Amino acid sequence: DAGITQSPRYKITETGRQVTLMCHQTWSHSYMFWYRQDLGHGLRLIYYSAAADITDKGEVPDGYVVSRSKTENFPLTLESATRSQTSVYFCASSESGxxxxxxxxxxxxxxxx
Amino acid sequence: AQTVTQSQPEMSVQEAETVTLSCTYDTSESNYYLFWYKQPPSRQMILVIRQEAYKQQNATENRFSVNFQKAAKSFSLKISDSQLGDTAMYFCAFMKHAGNNRKLIWGLGTSLAVNP
Incomplete structure (x- = not known):
């Protein structure tokens, strides 16, 4: 039971570059979420998705893009990375109940x- | 807007003793869910316990239990017989019971150290 897998685990890049963080879940959960975790701010929601092809903004969406063409995948893309986007990123999923x-x-x- | 407050940034407890972590929240909703998550140094975010606001009975999961006081908007976590593996950051979170809304509102966390 793989559950929910994020890749890569660590990434170093330069400002201005595009970077994509991957998230894959094997539970067929309807909902998926992207958070960032920073000291002093706790977890903040970036984007979430209620189902394939349905996404919505969270608290801090600027500078990020998401897509969800398949239920199991929910990639997060930083189109032009900035230093302020240095963080720990978490993907999460939940059932529809x-x-x-x-x-x-x-x-x-x-x-x- | 809902808010979640964890008033204890850091706590410590001796192994085998009991510790209580505090969480208060502010909401005008009558039905909602509350969660405690644990984040050990490995960085995983692990669900500890969940409480549904319409249930008066306090949730329990093995050594973990909550004291849910709806009128006071308080949701404290009690850890009994503390173990070294309980050393972690603990986050309290709130979620409205509202259609497709699954947004969690998070507290800033309490860092718990269990000492041998």
Missing amino acids: SQAAQHFGDGTRLSIL
């Missing part, structure tokens, strides 16, 4: 130089 808890991947530590 209203009481469903979110289950998280192991996170990607992204450093932008």
Whole structure:
């Protein structure tokens, strides 16, 4: 049971470059989420998706793009990375039931130089 | 707007003892869900326990239990018989019970150290 997998686990890139963080889940959960975690801010929602081809903005969407062509995948793209996007990124998924808890991947530590 | 407050940035406890982590929240909703997540040094985010607001009975998961006080908007986590593996950051989170809205509102966390 693989659950939810994020890749890469660590990434270093330069400002201005495009970078894509991958998220794959094997549970067929309807909902998927992207968060960033920064000291002093806790977890902040970037984007979420209620189903394939349905995405919506969270609290801090600027500078990020998502897509969800298949239920199991929810990639997050930084189109032109900035230093302020240095963070730990978490992907999560949950079932469609209203009481469903979110289950998280192991996170990607992204450093932008 | 909903907010979640964890007033204890850091706590410590001796192994085998009991510790309680505090969480308060602000909402005008009558039906909602509350969660505690644990984040050990390995960085994983692990669900510890979940409470549905319409249930008066406090949730329990093995050594973890909550004290849910709806009127006071308080949702504390009690860890009994603390173990070294309980050392982690603990986050309290709130979610409205509203259609397709699955957004979690997070507290800033409490860092718990279990000492041998």
